[in-house]
Amino acid sequence: MKVRERWFDSDFSDMGWHDARLYAVALPDEDFKLTLDIDYIFKWEKLYDSVTGFWVSPCDLIFGNVSSFKVSIDFGDTNLLFISDIQRKNKRLTPNGKYSEWDYQIQCDNGLISFSATGFEQRVRKQPVLSKTQDLARNR
16 A cells, blocks of 8 residues: 555545544744654455554654643553544634634544644654554664
């Protein structure tokens, strides 16, 4: 399977992050970017009603012009974190009137990450491989 190397805010409705493993978060700083290191599932392989594998790639999910950043995560007894869903709402113009801005919520199995941003870019670091699990269980 071969996929595009870059995905953008305009692709949001075609994408889904359910069960994407989150390995690392680079917090916003002077560049106002939030970067997530994830394993993105491009396709679920099925045979009849059974899932037989997943086409997975390591990706960087980068949000731009981030503000109002909040995190509430409780790992409990695990050190793993998976995304359940990413939602966006409340589209509006930025104060300078030049860009559209959204409120994003990244719902994880152990908590929530929320912020405002002008959009995202997802960069595929390697083409998908067929995996028996939903993540590549890799070290960063």
